Amino acid sequence: MEKTITKKDELLLLAQSGSKIHQPESLKDEIKHAIANQSIPTRKTELWKNTDINELLEKEYSNATYSKLEANDLSQLNLLSVNGYQLVFYNGFFQAHLSNTANNDECIFGPLSENKEERIFKEHSGKTKIYNESFFAALSFSAPQDGAFLYVKPNKFIEKPFHVILINGSPEKSLLAQLYHFIYLEKEAQAHLIVSQASLHTGTFENNSCEIFVSENAHLEQSNFQDTAQKSFVINTQKIYQSDNTGYKQNTFSFGGNFIRNNSILDMDGENSDAKFNGLYIPKDKEHFDNYILIKHIQPQCTSNQNYKGIMDNQSTAVFLGKVNVARNAQKTNAYQSNRNLLLSKQAKVSSKPQLEIYADDVACSHGSTTGQLDAEAIFFMQSRGISRDNAIRLLLFAFASDILEDIQHDEIKAYVDKILHHRFDASK
Amino acid sequence: MKSDNDILIDELASKEYEAGFITNIESETFPKGLNEDVIRALSEKKGEPAFMTEYRLSAYKKWLEMEEPNWALLKYEKPDFQEISYYSAPKNLPKFNSLDEVDPELIETFNKLGIPLEEQKMLAGVAVDVVFDSASVHTTFRKELHKLGIIFCSISEAIREHPALVQQYLSSVVPVGDNFYAALNSAVFSDGSFAYIPKGVRCPVELSTYFRINQGNTGQFERTLIVADEGSYVSYLEGCTAPQRDENQLHAAVVEIVALKGAEVKYSTVQNWYPGDKEGKGGIYNFVTKRGLCKGDYSKISWTQVETGSAVTWKYPSTILKGDYSIAEFYSVAVTKNHQQADTGTKMIHLGKNTKSTIISKGISMGKSNNTYRGLVKINPKAENARNFSQCDSLLIGDKCGAHTFPYIDVDNPSATVEHEATTSKIAEDQIFYLNQRGLDTENAVSLIVNGFAKEVLNQLPMEFAVEAQKLLALSMEGSVG
Numbered sequence: 001m002e003k004t005i006t007k008k009d010e011l012l013l014l015a016q017s018g019s020k021i022h023q024p025e026s027l028k029d030e031i032k033h034a035i036a037n038q039s040i041p042t043r044k045t046e047l048w049k050n051t052d053i054n055e056l057l058e059k060e061y062s063n064a065t066y067s068k069l070e071a072n073d074l075s076q077l078n079l080l081s082v083n084g085y086q087l088v089f090y091n092g093f094f095q096a097h098l099s100n101t102a103n104n105d106e107c108i109f110g111p112l113s114e115n116k117e118e119r120i121f122k123e124h125s126g127k128t129k130i131y132n133e134s135f136f137a138a139l140s141f142s143a144p145q146d147g148a149f150l151y152v153k154p155n156k157f158i159e160k161p162f163h164v165i166l167i168n169g170s171p172e173k174s175l176l177a178q179l180y181h182f183i184y185l186e187k188e189a190q191a192h193l194i195v196s197q198a199s200l201h202t203g204t205f206e207n208n209s210c211e212i213f214v215s216e217n218a219h220l221e222q223s224n225f226q227d228t229a230q231k232s233f234v235i236n237t238q239k240i241y242q243s244d245n246t247g248y249k250q251n252t253f254s255f256g257g258n259f260i261r262n263n264s265i266l267d268m269d270g271e272n273s274d275a276k277f278n279g280l281y282i283p284k285d286k287e288h289f290d291n292y293i294l295i296k297h298i299q300p301q302c303t304s305n306q307n308y309k310g311i312m313d314n315q316s317t318a319v320f321l322g323k324v325n326v327a328r329n330a331q332k333t334n335a336y337q338s339n340r341n342l343l344l345s346k347q348a349k350v351s352s353k354p355q356l357e358i359y360a361d362d363v364a365c366s367h368g369s370t371t372g373q374l375d376a377e378a379i380f381f382m383q384s385r386g387i388s389r390d391n392a393i394r395l396l397l398f399a400f401a402s403d404i405l406e407d408i409q410h411d412e413i414k415a416y417v418d419k420i421l422h423h424r425f426d427a428s429k
Numbered sequence: 430m431k432s433d434n435d436i437l438i439d440e441l442a443s444k445e446y447e448a449g450f451i452t453n454i455e456s457e458t459f460p461k462g463l464n465e466d467v468i469r470a471l472s473e474k475k476g477e478p479a480f481m482t483e484y485r486l487s488a489y490k491k492w493l494e495m496e497e498p499n500w501a502l503l504k505y506e507k508p509d510f511q512e513i514s515y516y517s518a519p520k521n522l523p524k525f526n527s528l529d530e531v532d533p534e535l536i537e538t539f540n541k542l543g544i545p546l547e548e549q550k551m552l553a554g555v556a557v558d559v560v561f562d563s564a565s566v567h568t569t570f571r572k573e574l575h576k577l578g579i580i581f582c583s584i585s586e587a588i589r590e591h592p593a594l595v596q597q598y599l600s601s602v603v604p605v606g607d608n609f610y611a612a613l614n615s616a617v618f619s620d621g622s623f624a625y626i627p628k629g630v631r632c633p634v635e636l637s638t639y640f641r642i643n644q645g646n647t648g649q650f651e652r653t654l655i656v657a658d659e660g661s662y663v664s665y666l667e668g669c670t671a672p673q674r675d676e677n678q679l680h681a682a683v684v685e686i687v688a689l690k691g692a693e694v695k696y697s698t699v700q701n702w703y704p705g706d707k708e709g710k711g712g713i714y715n716f717v718t719k720r721g722l723c724k725g726d727y728s729k730i731s732w733t734q735v736e737t738g739s740a741v742t743w744k745y746p747s748t749i750l751k752g753d754y755s756i757a758e759f760y761s762v763a764v765t766k767n768h769q770q771a772d773t774g775t776k777m778i779h780l781g782k783n784t785k786s787t788i789i790s791k792g793i794s795m796g797k798s799n800n801t802y803r804g805l806v807k808i809n810p811k812a813e814n815a816r817n818f819s820q821c822d823s824l825l826i827g828d829k830c831g832a833h834t835f836p837y838i839d840v841d842n843p844s845a846t847v848e849h850e851a852t853t854s855k856i857a858e859d860q861i862f863y864l865n866q867r868g869l870d871t872e873n874a875v876s877l878i879v880n881g882f883a884k885e886v887l888n889q890l891p892m893e894f895a896v897e898a899q900k901l902l903a904l905s906m907e908g909s910v911g
Contacts, residue, residue, distance in 0.1 A: 046500065050839070341840070346842070352838040352839075353837050354849070355834060355835045355836070356832075356833060356834040356835075357833045357835075358823070358825070358832050358833060358853050359830075361827060362855055363855070364853075365852070366850070366851060367849075368849065369848070373844060
């Protein structure tokens, strides 16, 4: 009898044959262990209860081969364009001709395959044990095709943003694209990382993992823009490590994509640190967006803040699972979670799970969650003042999203998000 | 040096259980273990009709296929179900006509607990169905209730005398295979209470049952079924204390409530089972399935619970809002100290249009205990204009305890409005200072603040119960405020 190959084995074999990056040898046993012990999540897995991945698993995937991404194709996608460093990957392959790397006395920014700082990578890659977070994280971490490498040297404040652009899609077959990103900020460094995800064609499973290290007194801001194609699947797993007196801020904008699952796990392992997560998701049609955030307060006197907002239209579904875990030692923690959802259509669904797990007593933690629809009275009020119904709805939608928008510091990014929202809200009514 | 506050916290957290004593009444007990023969013998012993025996056996078969749930945030030694005796009843069980004939030792037990049966009967006007271990010993006020057509008796009696009603409603809310403990309960439940309120009748007294777990090594499997027919109203009280025991005792009860069109059921619980000693040794395992069904339009079910006891609590009184315009409420105070663990909350399943639910949950953790709120609010696609408001507040006293909040909110209908908010904090020093300054010592200040914290819930309890609940809360807090 021939032994049947499980989907897990199939994905593993595929990933390994496509991998060009080797993780440090010292992690070999642990990775092996992590892969053996984790299975593909099902609806019975607590963290994946509201997210069905059967459609993702039904497909037969193959490895991508290098194909050149034309500048024209890229500009067609209307991505955020900022004056900064840029790395472009197409189905997991680095596109040197579209990129603007850096290697100077301030920072190193380039693809992992050409990484110039082997020592830092060897020392820290896998240190957050990201491979233990889920099977998909282990899959991506253990056998990536490539990825972004960012190293900011001590005391450097880099004003230019680092833009990582991930394009997927193939006209003929379903591809598996896997990237692992390594971000390391030295002491007192400051940087802004932008990750844009988009599709040229349909049918790719993009499985990304990312490790971020923020050393003492350093600050990192991260902005994510997700607008991938129908029939594509995206899973992003990110693990962030914060030392003493650090700041980390993440803004995630999910505008489009058949299936997006964002996992962010934050270890606040230093005193006096601050973390902020903003999210805005506006799924339409049959799209499914799922955000999972786990913030672990390990050391005292840290603050964390989560503010996620969603507007669900058509038959779309959204999931928010935010968890704050306060360890016994993490006294004087301030943690706040907020998740607000607007349902615009009868078939839209949302599942919200803000969770607090607290083992320290001198803390102030709270969360709030609301789900509702547009206020009919507010619309009527505006109509009675001569504002058309469409305009009234547009105004209310903008007002709903405004506090996320207001919190963006960079004018270029703000204008970009504003433009997309205008486009979307105009189209929705 | 420990500050006054720390000493106080230690004292609060290590208060010994005050209602711990054992009553010596001879009882007939089955040998330990569970198999089909035990179930048949149990069913036969209780003189049940054939449908009940079948019901129990089918539940047992389902139970064998099920696994013990382990998703809750609880750590405990799994009970060995073959080490439990599944039937124990006081042996001398004559039918009493008056209280004088009741075993004096039993009366004394209740007196020690401050529940004078005769006083309650006369003064409070409460009909008390005393469940002592597993068999009903005494039922009062039966005749008065009978005049109104209200049936209030032990479930064994109901099975014998009103089999049609029982067959119609038993497991109509909690299916036999609903969960591991509900299946076990369905297979082996020994006794419990049954109440039926006929159409349009407003029950004039609060129906009340006092449970006591008495026999060492005896799992208690209570079964309660309350049916409120169209337009009726009933308030039902359940209160529990248990004597001190070293072995862990398992309690897996099932409570089912059916509210038909326009009916209202108010279900209140005060639970003070033995929580184990300071090291967390002994104590009751409380794995309870409580669920109500708002079956008809305009029906209402309201749960109020005060949880201060048990070593491990796994309890989620839930409501299915099936009828249009039905209302559900859940008010809860859970206090944990020493090594107690509580994973409790509610489920509100909105199926009908214009349904409304409210959840107010207050958790207080002390010592090395863990207190978890776990709740689900589900708005089904057809539940137009459903409304939910949830508020879960946690108070931490001492730095070794934990307070957790895990709400699940699933909304499948855009016309729904669902709100949830939760806070976790400790008693602020300035609050204590303010009260100190006004002449209250720290102990009284803490007690006052905790009472105020829980007031919103305690206010929901019926008068007779509210006093006892406040006393219990104060006892748990080692306070003098009541």
